[in-house]
Amino acid sequence: QKEVEQDPGPLSVPEGAIVSLNCTYSNSAFQYFMWYRQYSRKGPELLMYTYSSGNKEDGRFTAQVDKSSKYISLFIRDSQPSDSATYLCAMRSSNYKLTFGKGTLLTVNP
Amino acid sequence: GAVVSQHPSRVICKSGTSVKIECRSLDFQATTMFWYRQFPKQSLMLMATSNEGSKATYEQGVEKDKFLINHASLTLSTLTVTSAHPEDSSFYICSAPEARGLIYNSPLHFGNGTRLTVT
Numbered sequence: 001q002k003e004v005e006q007d008p009g010p011l012s013v014p015e016g017a018i019v020s021l022n023c024t025y026s027n028s029a030f031q032y033f034m035w036y037r038q039y040s041r042k043g044p045e046l047l048m049y050t051y052s053s054g055n056k057e058d059g060r061f062t063a064q065v066d067k068s069s070k071y072i073s074l075f076i077r078d079s080q081p082s083d084s085a086t087y088l089c090a091m092r093s094s095n096y097k098l099t100f101g102k103g104t105l106l107t108v109n110p
Numbered sequence: 111g112a113v114v115s116q117h118p119s120r121v122i123c124k125s126g127t128s129v130k131i132e133c134r135s136l137d138f139q140a141t142t143m144f145w146y147r148q149f150p151k152q153s154l155m156l157m158a159t160s161n162e163g164s165k166a167t168y169e170q171g172v173e174k175d176k177f178l179i180n181h182a183s184l185t186l187s188t189l190t191v192t193s194a195h196p197e198d199s200s201f202y203i204c205s206a207p208e209a210r211g212l213i214y215n216s217p218l219h220f221g222n223g224t225r226l227t228v229t
Binding site for chain 2: 008032034036044096100
């Protein structure tokens with residue numbers, strides 16, 4: 001079993017839809033959880049960073065962490081074509097090494 | 111927010127030559143930087159950890175003599191791919207934690223990557 005599982009998609013939604021992206025993990029030592037957005041041929045851009053169970057909201061983005069289920073989610077409200085990108089979940093324990101999901105390719109159609 | 115700058119954005123070189131990639135933290139100091147490699151449609155894989163003023167730490171399976179890392183200052187780390195071969199063609203990305211000395215609870219910020227093509 002891989003440490004971090006993420007459905008690679010592709011996921012295609014109409015503009016304005018609510019998008020739900022998810023990752024599961026097996027390592028109970030993971031404490032810090034991040035979501036990155038990566039446009040083609042660019043480096044990952046940090047979207048959300050959290051270290052506790054529950055929800056964290058930032059604009060149209062909401063990150064959700066459920067440590068008991070080892071499950072994290074990213075919700076995008078009112079999705080825009082500019083949100084089309086690959087979304088990577090990442091997590092780590094008390095050391096610095098990030099473990100990434102494979103990324104989900106999202107396309108928001110106008 | 112924190113910005114990490116990486117240069118060049120793409121490079122094409124001949125087999126056997128060496129290529130240097132620079133990673134700079136623009137508005138913060140970074141005692142530690144990380145180098146990742148990403149193959150097409152794959153996730154990021156950590157190659158090595160660059161430590162200012164000391165030797166880099168390499169992940170298992172990464173040849174330290176092939177991927178030379180130098181972290182000469184608090185804002186600059188370089189990765190040199192020596193004697194490059196076509197199988198070294200990949201997307202190389204550097205990153206740095208946002209806060210100096212607090213790497214264990216700081217998010218990582220990434221550069222825009224360098225696409226290396228070895229012919």
